Amino acid sequence: MLLGSQRVNAQGHLEIGGCDTTALAAEFGTPLYVMDEGQIRDNCRRYKAVFAERYPKNDVSFASKAYLNLAICKVVEQEGLSLDVASAGELYTAVKAGFPMEHVLLHGNNKSQQELEMALEYGVGRVVVDNLAELRQLAFLAKQSGKTQKVFIRVTPGIDPRTHRRIRTGQEDTKFGLSIATGAALEAVTEALGAAPHLEITGLHCHIGSQLLDSHTHEQAIDIMVGFLRKVADTTGWMPEDLDIGGGLGIRYVEAHQPPSYEEFADSVIGALTAALTKYDVPPPTLWQEPGRALMGEAGTTLYTVGVIKTVAIPEAPGTRIYVAIDGGLSDNPRPQLYDAVYECLNAGRAGEPKTQTVAVAGKHCETDILIQAAQIQRIETGDILAVQSTGAYNAVMASNYNRFPRPAGVFVADGAADLVSRRETLEDVLSLDIIPKRLA
Ligand SMILES: Cc1ncc(COP(=O)(O)O)c(C=O)c1O
The missing domain is CATH 3.20.20.10 (Alanine racemase)
Incomplete structure (x- = not known):
């Protein structure tokens, strides 16, 4: 399943928006939300166009709860869509991005x-x-x-x-x-x-x-x-x-x-x-x-670095389960825990090879945060980059600091270039709201 501009390049790596995802992981670190800007723009244009062709009196608002930051407001505005916001924070983001307020619904x-x-x-x-x-x-x-x-x-x-x-x-x-x-x-x-x-x-x-x-x-x-x-x-x-x-x-x-x-x-x-x-x-x-989802979901891919790989005995066939642990999980994608969401993934560095094994992709939180219960995947080793597809909607916007994890960075990729649209949180960011009352100091 390759979506949007995803393709396997000459090195056998997963490429999105003309960028090699293993190179993106090396440059920006992991976990990393990668958004395919070309696909987002194409989705916005096509969604508007298919309705306009059939029924001229139309207004399409992007539901920003699905994915929101200042950069996406610019893209949505440039593509001529309105914007749906559902909180002071979403509205303030639109204001700060200079989004035309007459095209905003609260x-x-x-x-x-x-x-x-x-x-x-x-x-x-x-x-x-x-x-x-x-x-x-x-x-x-x-x-x-x-x-x-x-x-x-x-x-x-x-x-x-x-x-x-x-x-x-x-x-x-x-x-x-x-x-x-x-x-x-x-x-x-x-x-x-x-x-x-x-x-x-x-x-x-x-x-x-x-x-x-x-x-x-x-x-x-x-x-x-x-x-x-x-x-x-x-x-x-x-x-x-x-x-x-x-x-x-x-x-x-x-x-x-x-x-x-x-x-x-x-x-x-x-x-x-x-x-x-x-x-x-x-x-x-x-x-x-x-x-919301229909415009952004398939345009997003999350990159993780594979850490510990563990094989455990299980009572049912085939008798063992391979746990592939990644450097994120519940804090960057709570959807599997919230509503049993399912995903597919691939080994970004071996994307051209056949998927030969079934593994459980596990997060690293203090919960049983299994991101994918039975993922079909290529050969995979510690240090490889795992790419989880269709994470463009209700992922970055739902990220938390559980276990005091800094939230991941996000990039837009298009025409072989990658631009940061939200920087990775630092440990200092995570602590920045904490206060020690004088009496405890
Ligand atoms: C009022 C309203 N509009 C639009 C949406 C976007 O839905 P979807 O992402 O499924 O398109 C939602 C999602 O919860 C919503 O509550």
Whole structure:
């Protein structure tokens, strides 16, 4: 499974963006997050283009929770996408990167006053309101500031996507949004309309889940959402101009994952939208989307250095297990522990050789942090560089300092050059927030 610009070079090494990954490991150290900038740009352009070809009224926001730093804000802006942020920290990153604030959406199920005030101060394009308390607080703050804030209301379509329970959000039993079924969503829309001129509601939002490997649930959600647009119009006299269906398209973590291509996904989404607009007699809204994983996931590869290799006896066949320990693990990629995420890997220095053995790739934390339970891999020795694929989304952004590990560096690679986009933390960085109270000194 080679993704994006990954290829095996003349030396038999894994190359990404024209850079030999073993050379990247030598130059920048490991663990190292390598992002294929060409693939990211291509993904952003293609995602926008396939939808624009099928349905011209479009807005694609990159969901920055998947991968965020100052450099990616520049790339996303240059590719003409909007940006979805979900915290003060994500919003502040966008501000510092000079991202155009009118193209930013602020999310969150429990936004703080500081976050709402920041939204007003910086002039974000939309606040996606999650609940009635937030709606009232935002209306009050907008009135105080003398500004009008555009908002979406986040609603729960009440469908259960087939994905891991920790990344499901479309079902009734969720902390996110307001239920269509109970009438809570309609109540919030009515109240938002009454909060003019401080709030200007322009549309409705839903997000049903993540790593979805078919478009079935999106199609269901679109039918429910468009039906709700009709109901809103009939009840309030106001027809929403914007319909945001969130993100969710899955990626290939392992060869067995076969998500729809962008083109197939766009065919399904726009097909479902067009059918629902006819069915409910609704004028075409602007379609907003917030893909995260689908834009960044396959563009990321994490490089590790192999340390201890240990063979242990196990009761089941083949009677032994080989543990290949790497110089990272839970702190740079918590996804296997969080939701049983699966990955493929290869020996970066022997990428052209056949995968002849099965090993368990183990982290070095004080947990049983197995990154890959049964990895097919080439011959591997201590000191080799192990490359784990599809780590571009929900990895660097989820990194922690567990066991006081400094967080890894990140580079963008393109056209044979590598640029640092986040430097490796030092041990001093890790200690930099600690304070010894005087009485303990
Ligand atoms: C509101 C919202 N939009 C977009 C996304 C991005 O989802 P994905 O990375 O699956 O595209 C998420 C992910 O949790 C989300 O909560």
